[in-house]
Amino acid sequence: MAFKPRKNQNNNSGAATIIGIVVAVVLAYNISGYIKNRHSNTLNSGSNIPGQTNPETNNDLSKIQSLDQQRQLQEKNNAVPFEKKVMYFFSNQEPAVGKITFEAENYDVVFTVRDKATHKIAAVIQLPQDRTEELNVPLGDYSVNYALPNGGTWQGLENLWGTFTSYHNSNQEFLISRENTANGYVIHNRGIKCCHQTVVASNRNISKSEFLGGS
Structure with a gap:
């Protein structure tokens, strides 16, 4: 009769041991997962630390820098002399009795003259620095843009x-009239x-298409 109680104690002890092992395994698994997550978060947060640059x-x-350098080298290789040149594109047959005077003071400049009546380019003037040119034009209202x-x-x-190249609106009226x-x-x-420079800064920058006569 004294033997049976001792057998129950052994069974209870074995069950407790198994439960303890299971609990230990579960805890170890959870702790391992927690450590891995912390390590992963640390790596991710490290990639966003200010001052660190993404490769x-x-x-x-x-x-971008390489392409820019290649483009600049290409433009340098394609360079040609800048010479004075005046090109007329007047479409009307009116006598050119008026004048617009152009002076390139500090820069080489390209001017475009647009006839406001037709909205078309009437003339293009390539003018080297320190040079002056007089453009004979019919009576009318003109706008002038320039490129530097x-x-x-x-x-x-x-x-x-x-x-x-930068493109600018001269912000001036060029009404050639007869009184x-x-x-x-x-x-x-x-x-x-x-x-x-102060004049350039005060004038509105425009697009290349505007400079060439577009809207």
Whole structure:
């Protein structure tokens, strides 16, 4: 009769041991998972630390810089002399009795003259620095835009100074008119001088299509 109670104690002890082992395994598994998650989060957060640069970003910047250098070298190789040239595109047959005077003071400049009545380019003037040109025009209302090199090399009229070119609206009125007087008449002419830095800064930047006569 004393034997049976001892057998029950052994069974209870074995069950407790098994339960303890299971609990230990579960705890070890959970702790291992927790440590892995913490390690993963640390790596992810480390990639977003300010001051650390993503290698892919560095590669993209290097590619952009390389392409920019190649483009600048290409433009330098394609450089041609910038010479004075005046091109007329007047479509009407009116006599050119008026004048617009152009002066390139500090830069090589390309001017475009647009006839406001037809919205078309009436003339293009390539004017080297420190040079002046008088353009004979019919009576009418004109607008003048200009382009500057900004350190670029001249590529020809199609590309101008390449990627360095900046385009500007002169913000001036060029109304060439005739006024009758007691002794005959007077033609009111206009002129533009280009340009001091303060003048360039005050003039609106425009797109290449606007410079070439587009809207």
